[in-house]
Amino acid sequence: NAGVTQTPKFQVLKTGQSMTLQCAQDMNHEYMSWYRQDPGMGLRLIHYSVGAGITDQGEVPNGYNVSRSTTEDFPLRLLSAAPSQTSVYFCASSSTGTGVRQPQHFGDGTRLSIL
Amino acid sequence: SQQGEEDPQALSIQEGENATMNCSYKTSINNLQWYRQNSGRGLVHLILIRSNEREKHSGRLRVTLDTSKKSSSLLITASRAADTASYFCATSRSRYNQGGKLIFGQGTELSVKP
Numbered sequence: 001n002a003g004v005t006q007t008p009k010f011q012v013l014k015t016g017q018s019m020t021l022q023c024a025q026d027m028n029h030e031y032m033s034w035y036r037q038d039p040g041m042g043l044r045l046i047h048y049s050v051g052a053g054i055t056d057q058g059e060v061p062n063g064y065n066v067s068r069s070t071t072e073d074f075p076l077r078l079l080s081a082a083p084s085q086t087s088v089y090f091c092a093s094s095s096t097g098t099g100v101r102q103p104q105h106f107g108d109g110t111r112l113s114i115l
Numbered sequence: 116s117q118q119g120e121e122d123p124q125a126l127s128i129q130e131g132e133n134a135t136m137n138c139s140y141k142t143s144i145n146n147l148q149w150y151r152q153n154s155g156r157g158l159v160h161l162i163l164i165r166s167n168e169r170e171k172h173s174g175r176l177r178v179t180l181d182t183s184k185k186s187s188s189l190l191i192t193a194s195r196a197a198d199t200a201s202y203f204c205a206t207s208r209s210r211y212n213q214g215g216k217l218i219f220g221q222g223t224e225l226s227v228k229p
Contacts, residue, residue: 004157035219042203043158043219058216090157103148104217106157 002026006091006107013081013114021076021110023091031094032074033058033104034066036087043090049074081114088112121204121220129228134191136223138204139184145207147180148217149189152201161189161202194227201225 007022025032033048035058045058049068063085065077074093078085088111092104122137138147146165150158164171164180164187171178177190191198201224205217 033216040221042221043205045216045218048216059218092158103160103163104158106150106159108155108157 004091004093004105004107006089006110008110009108010111011113013078013112015081015083015114017081019078019081021078021089021091021112023074023076023107024072025074025091025093025105026072027093027095027105028071029093029095029105030071031104032068033092034064034074034076035090035092036060036085037090037109038087046076046089078112083114086112086114121202121223123223124221125224125226127226127228128194130194130196132194132227134194134198134225134227136189136202136225138187138189138220140187140204140206140218140220141185142206142208144182147178147187148205148207149176149178149187150203150205150219152203152222154200158203191225194225196227196229199225199227 004025030051034046035043037043044060046064047058047066049055052068052071055066055068068074088109090109091107094102094104120139128134148163149161151161152158162173162178164178175192180187201222203222204220207217
């Protein structure tokens with residue numbers, strides 16, 4: 001029962017570096033999302049995808065890119081890391097079920113520090 | 116901006132007591148969900164209540180929804196030390212799924228002391 005797998009679990013970057021946070025799910029879910037969690041802010045939606053080849057912006061998309069070439073994978077790219085992007089990043093997936101929203105399944109997060 | 120606001124921000128109780136957390140939101144919703152997050156882990160779904168429901172139960176959890184007041188509450192009865200976690204409400208405005216666009220509150224940090 002892998003569920004949603006995020007890698008790496010921890011990462012330290014220097015300002016200006018780029019990197020990709022990986023997310024994979026094995027539940028054949030159509031919907032995948034990326035959130036960031038900051039102290040006192042709850043979770044904020046960065047980008048989401050309704051299926052392979054389709055992505056859209058969430059609440060805080062600036063500085064991040066996504067793509068969805070397969071149902072299973074939804075990588076998040078930081079183009080040029082900034083200290084303001086220090087956060088814990090969560091990937092989530094859900095199915096459509098009967099057309100009413102299904103609960104989201106979360107990975108354990110990637111803790112990212114930008115120096 | 117955040118849709119939900121949770122109250123209290125932190126709650127400390129003794130094992131066996133009941134814990135009540137509240138969530139208020141700003142716009143109309145299709146459903147409201149509660150999630151739990153243990154320290155250092157991802158969120159785990161607890162319960163979903165639809166906008167046409169007023170109360171829902173799942174084991175020791177009881178959720179109420181008052182759409183006229185735009186508020187929800189989560190009651191955990193007979194709490195255990197293992198219930199220590201952060202609890203988040205999340206709202207969805209879409210009936211037909213718009214890519215997992217849940218809007219989360221800031222969370223309530225619950226501490227249950229043995």
